[in-house]
Amino acid sequence: MEDCIFCKIVSGELPSDKVYENDDLLAFQNIRPDAPIHVLVIPKQHIASAHRISDAEAGLIGRIHATIPAIAEQLGLGENGYRIVTNIGEHGQQTVPHLHYHILGGRQLTWQH
Ligand code: 5GP
Numbered sequence: 001m002e003d004c005i006f007c008k009i010v011s012g013e014l015p016s017d018k019v020y021e022n023d024d025l026l027a028f029q030n031i032r033p034d035a036p037i038h039v040l041v042i043p044k045q046h047i048a049s050a051h052r053i054s055d056a057e058a059g060l061i062g063r064i065h066a067t068i069p070a071i072a073e074q075l076g077l078g079e080n081g082y083r084i085v086t087n088i089g090e091h092g093q094q095t096v097p098h099l100h101y102h103i104l105g106g107r108q109l110t111w112q113h
């Protein structure tokens with residue numbers, strides 16, 4: 001996807017502060033953190049959102065979910081817990097149309113809609 005900023009982060013065309021990487025995914029610091037720890041986890045391949053996951057991508061998504069605990073452990077979040085969020089579309093306040101999971105933690109989180 002030519003104009004996708006997260007694809008450009010994957011390719012290295014745009015810089016990021018990487019915290020974890022494997023063949024499937026990249027995790028990097030959020031440029032505007034909403035919590036003491038706020039990391040974004042993205043598939044390296046372009047998927048528009050969690051609403052656009054095909055059957056063929058189910059294995060990839062499963063591996064991403066199975067890797068998030070290791071990323072959270074690396075960030076020191078294992079003991080106190082954390083939150084994984086993915087926003088979808090306009091009402092979900094998704095601002096970047098490349099699937100991403102927010103890992104939020106480092107303080108007591110609240111729940112607002
Ligand atoms: P969304 O609002 O789509 O759920 O989340 C997009 C997130 O990406 C936001 O939290 C925003 O701060 C972050 N973000 C947007 N552009 C960039 C960027 O160029 N670099 C990084 N590291 N984060 C970004």
Ligand code: ZN
Nearest residue numbers: 004007046098
């Ligand atoms: Zn993309």
